[in-house]
Amino acid sequence: MKDSTDTTEVINLDLFRSRKQEEKQRKTERIFFHNLVGVYAVIQPGKMVPVDLIDISQEGLAIQVPYQSDRVWPTDSNEVPIRLYFSADSFIEIAVDVKNTRATIDGGVRYLRYGCAVNTEHRAFDAWSKFVGFMHSFSEVSEKDSGNISVGSL
Template identity: 35%
Template sequence: MSENVLNFQKKREETIEKKRRSFERLLFQNFLGAYTVIDAHETVYPVELIDISQDGCLFQIPWNFNKDKKFNDDFEIKMRMYFTKHSYIPVIVNIRYGKEFVDSDGQTYMHYGCEFDKSLPSFDAMRNFINFMYSFAEHSAIDKGDVKTYFL
């Protein structure tokens, strides 16, 4: 009989997580730009953020097995999280893992899971942004157009 009992808390958490990931994709594709300094010449490269949490982030870069070199675990990367065209929050991440990923369009990427260096003062701004994303996912509602809105 207990197999048929629904765990509403677990279902609620799953729904919130689904909304958070959807909101993240929208933000990462349309609002938040991420760039990283990868080489010794301080060249800035774009990366695509996939996921973000209080502990770290997951990003991807196009990958060619024959010519690209994989980052080692614990490799430190300086990242710039752009919120406007000219302003960003600097963060430092350490690579925890890297794995090849083939997207549905056939393009191959390298996914890197990273851990944030939380000792940087600038991480406080990222922490607040990440908290906002989690809170937004929990408390936001979908506008289904069922109520008229009037603006003065």
């Protein structure tokens, strides 16, 4: 006869898999953003600054910049152009509205992190949307190269 006071917790494997997939997606995105895409915010005519792209979705993104008390990153404009460079001279530019700001520490360095909404009416939104879709699909099927295959010539 089973004890009715058994309080063993049932683990939801779907929830566990979903969390692991989300962790993998975020890690893959950060590696991709850090190594393959240059991301810049246009802060005034003729001037842009590099920003770290932290998270993306169809509707928004999170960026961060190193905290500098003497030079606060401008957030007073209604729309901030964000450029994603895929080569030295080709980029797509989207427009975002800064919705929230918070201080954070990442790797022992203090940053200001900005949560932004992407302007869905901007001419590059369709390209942005497809880029986000690609990133999500890529993170689901990408594999880590174990180095077990060498490169040779034919």
